Amino acid sequence: MARIALDAMGGDFAPEAPIAGALQALAELDAAHSIQLVGQTSVIEGTLSKLLAGEYAGAAAHRARIEIVEAPDVIEMTDKPTTVRKKPNSSMAVGLQLQADGRSDGFVSAGNTGAQMAGSLFILGLHQGMTRPAIATLFPTARKPVVVLDSGANVDCSAAELVQFARIGAVYAEDMLGRSNPSIGLLSIGEEPEKGNAVVKEANQLLAAAGLNFQGNVEGRDIPRGESDRGALDVVVCDGFVGNVLLKFYEAVAPTIMKMLAGALQLDRETAQKGIGALDYAEHGGAPLLGVKGVSIISHGRSSARAMKNAVKKAVQAAESRMSDHIGRRLAESEEVQA
Amino acid sequence: MARIALDAMGGDFAPEAPIAGALQALAELDAAHSIQLVGQTSVIEGTLSKLLAGEYAGAAAHRARIEIVEAPDVIEMTDKPTTVRKKPNSSMAVGLQLQADGRSDGFVSAGNTGAQMAGSLFILGLHQGMTRPAIATLFPTARKPVVVLDSGANVDCSAAELVQFARIGAVYAEDMLGRSNPSIGLLSIGEEPEKGNAVVKEANQLLAAAGLNFQGNVEGRDIPRGESDRGALDVVVCDGFVGNVLLKFYEAVAPTIMKMLAGALQLDRETAQKGIGALDYAEHGGAPLLGVKGVSIISHGRSSARAMKNAVKKAVQAAESRMSDHIGRRLAESEEVQA
Numbered sequence: 191m192a193r194i195a196l197d198a199m200g201g202d203f204a205p206e207a208p209i210a211g212a213l214q215a216l217a218e219l220d221a222a223h224s225i226q227l228v229g230q231t232s233v234i235e236g237t238l239s240k241l242l243a244g245e246y247a248g249a250a251a252h253r254a255r256i257e258i259v260e261a262p263d264v265i266e267m268t269d270k271p272t273t274v275r276k277k278p279n280s281s282m283a284v285g286l287q288l289q290a291d292g293r294s295d296g297f298v299s300a301g302n303t304g305a306q307m308a309g310s311l312f313i314l315g316l317h318q319g320m321t322r323p324a325i326a327t328l329f330p331t332a333r334k335p336v337v338v339l340d341s342g343a344n345v346d347c348s349a350a351e352l353v354q355f356a357r358i359g360a361v362y363a364e365d366m367l368g369r370s371n372p373s374i375g376l377l378s379i380g381e382e383p384e385k386g387n388a389v390v391k392e393a394n395q396l397l398a399a400a401g402l403n404f405q406g407n408v409e410g411r412d413i414p415r416g417e418s419d420r421g422a423l424d425v426v427v428c429d430g431f432v433g434n435v436l437l438k439f440y441e442a443v444a445p446t447i448m449k450m451l452a453g454a455l456q457l458d459r460e461t462a463q464k465g466i467g468a469l470d471y472a473e474h475g476g477a478p479l480l481g482v483k484g485v486s487i488i489s490h491g492r493s494s495a496r497a498m499k500n501a502v503k504k505a506v507q508a509a510e511s512r513m514s515d516h517i518g519r520r521l522a523e524s525e526e527v528q529a
Numbered sequence: 530m531a532r533i534a535l536d537a538m539g540g541d542f543a544p545e546a547p548i549a550g551a552l553q554a555l556a557e558l559d560a561a562h563s564i565q566l567v568g569q570t571s572v573i574e575g576t577l578s579k580l581l582a583g584e585y586a587g588a589a590a591h592r593a594r595i596e597i598v599e600a601p602d603v604i605e606m607t608d609k610p611t612t613v614r615k616k617p618n619s620s621m622a623v624g625l626q627l628q629a630d631g632r633s634d635g636f637v638s639a640g641n642t643g644a645q646m647a648g649s650l651f652i653l654g655l656h657q658g659m660t661r662p663a664i665a666t667l668f669p670t671a672r673k674p675v676v677v678l679d680s681g682a683n684v685d686c687s688a689a690e691l692v693q694f695a696r697i698g699a700v701y702a703e704d705m706l707g708r709s710n711p712s713i714g715l716l717s718i719g720e721e722p723e724k725g726n727a728v729v730k731e732a733n734q735l736l737a738a739a740g741l742n743f744q745g746n747v748e749g750r751d752i753p754r755g756e757s758d759r760g761a762l763d764v765v766v767c768d769g770f771v772g773n774v775l776l777k778f779y780e781a782v783a784p785t786i787m788k789m790l791a792g793a794l795q796l797d798r799e800t801a802q803k804g805i806g807a808l809d810y811a812e813h814g815g816a817p818l819l820g821v822k823g824v825s826i827i828s829h830g831r832s833s834a835r836a837m838k839n840a841v842k843k844a845v846q847a848a849e850s851r852m853s854d855h856i857g858r859r860l861a862e863s864e865e866v867q868a
Contacts, residue, residue, distance in 0.1 A: 330785065330789065331785055332784055332785045332788055342718060345718065345725060345726040345727075346726045346727060377774060378770075378774075379681060379684065379769070379770055379773040379774065379777075386684060386770070387684040387685045387768075387770050388684075388685060390770075409774070409777050410773065410774040410775060410776065410777030410778035410779075410780075410781070411777040411778065411780060411781035412781075413778055413781075414778060414781045414782040414784070414785040414786075415781055415784075415785070416785075428774075429726075430718070431717075431718055431725070431726050431729075431771070432770070432771055432774055434718040434749065435716060435717075435718060435748070435749040435767075435771055435775065436749060436774065436775065436778060437749065438718075438748050438749030438750040439749035439750065439752055439753060439775060439778065439779075440749075440778075440782070441749075441750060442749070442750035442751075442752075442753045442754055443753040443779070443782060443786070444786060445671055445753070445754075446669065446670055446671040446753040446754070446755075447753075447782070447783060447786050448790075449671055450669065451787075451790070451804050454803065454804060454806075455796075455800055455803060455804055457794075461794055464793065464794060465790045465793060465794055467793075
């Protein structure tokens with residue numbers, strides 16, 4: 191059983207979206223799992239009562255699996271990341287602290303991403319062998335989804351950090367996607383090991399000697415294909431600048447392609463709208479911040495109730511699979527840490 | 530009138546694709562324009578005769594606007610970029626030299642891209658004020674196409690080089706796309722000037738003081754949208770690593786999205802295939818190497834005859850608009866060069 195702390199105050203549609211998402215998640219999850227709604231008790235109680243009296247009347251039976259955890263302060267979207275240290279009574283800090291104290295098994299927020307990263311780092315801490323955490327995002331592909339990391343936690347990464355990302359991305363692919371011996375690619379501008387910028391060229395050499403199932407360099411085209419010419423891909427490693435540019439590009443490309451297709455295929459307006467809906471990857475839930483000791487799922491600021499439900503389910507899966515413990519063990523076994 | 534030198538030996542489908550592309554281009558271009566087919570005379574004559582006797586019988590009238598220029602050597606796709614200096618009698622080197630000698634107005638090749646970049650640099654030279662050339666690619670968007678540069682000529686770029694790319698990208702948008710006072714964005718991971726890696730943060734400051742129509746930082750999502758929250762975009766500046774990853778990602782994403790759509794919209798196989806065809810951006814022709822003194826259009830290795838036709842037409846437009854002269858003048862007027 192997993193206890194997931196959910197930031198009830200975070201996100202563009204808070205508190206409704208996270209609280210409704212909690213009710214949706216409880217309806218779908220095994221009865222052993224519970225949710226801690228973290229935030230201003232009066233606000234949470236009011237919203238919960240409203241939802242249970244209306245659209246979510248059928249979810250009343252799940253109310254007993256919700257605990258409300260008081261957190262009087264709120265971190266705004268415009269606050270600096272370090273605000274999380276100055277506001278220990280914010281929903282973000284309180285939610286993470288529950289986990290650090292062993293009273294929760296995972297944290298989910300659609301609030302200020304910078305503050306969530308900083309808070310996860312300060313409150314949960316990093317596994318030995320990590321110098322920075324990384325955001326791992328699932329990219330839909332023509333085959334199975336591919337894990338891309340880092341997709342935005344860091345801008346300038348060292349070659350050694352890219353190797354760390356490969357190790358922890360592989361554990362994510364194993365525990366969350368059920369891939370065995372995940373195949374790892376290093377994002378570059380050519381397949382040959384000598385192609386790429388200075389950091390990528392060095393990382394290619396380190397990865398080849400890291401004892402991982404390393405495919406070598408892969409190119410931008412291999413991500414949507416879900417495979418390179420050397421086989422199926424499970425994990426693609428890149429720095430957080432490139433990963434974030436790609437993620438935002440991918441999220442926005444659907445309406446453009448739909449418009450081009452609607453013209454070429456003479457689709458009607460309704461069909462085109464349906465197509466855009468089918469391509470809304472943001473609905474697929476949140477992305478874990480990997481490398482920290484625990485579970486911290488970062489959701490999009492504009493997450494709907496459905497996206498929050500999916501993020502909570504992802505947190506449960508991460509907690510149940512003991513992904514963070516496996517990451518710690520894998521890093522401890524790696525040569526970099528033993529050396 | 531423009532004389533365009535076309536590398537008849539370059540590309541996966543050479544010599545057929547470039548020679549057929551030349552015939553298609555001549556049929557569509559004003560009669561004042563001519564093409565120089567550069568390569569092994571016997572091979573070119575044989576292919577030309579075969580095409581004119583068969584599929585291109587209707588193009589016989591255009592034969593007079595084709596000059597065959599002998600170049601006995603060929604640069605292979607696997608050759609190193611510097612091979613172009615060791616093979617001065619290759620179709621690549623001879624084609625570029627024609628322009629340096631004032632006997633041609635533009636060069637097009639689907640051959641070895643590295644060799645074409647090196648050859649353009651050695652033989653045509655760089656405009657004063659440039660330290661590296663950049664490949665400018667058109668990205669289709671939900672609005673008008675956006676010029677993205679550099680999309681692959683350089684991996685590590687300095688902030689000053691990103692400013693150079695902004696200047697020459699603006700001239701491209703003016704001369705080739707008819708945009709007046711082009712709006713320029715700097716690709717980053719957030720709109721605020723302090724967001725980005727070290728080079729991007731420095732470039733943001735330099736660009737704000739460069740006398741350009743600089744919008745500030747833009748994000749990955751703004752490229753397919755064709756606009757940021759601050760208005761329409763004409764030019765997006767980034768280093769060649771990010772630009773190349775994005776370009777290849779975009780080229781490959783259509784089949785993935787089509788597959789997801791085909792499921793969601795229950796499209797039949799034929800419609801899906803038609804959709805993929807409509808999204809084949811590679812057909813849109815080549816990308817100019819900007820910053821060199823002259824016109825050098827880089828085409829995809831797997832260019833079809835239609836893609837080569839489009840590349841030749843692009844070369845004619847670049848020559849006729851005197852884009853390279855305008856780039857030289859714009860750079861000379863800039864503070865960086867005057868200082």
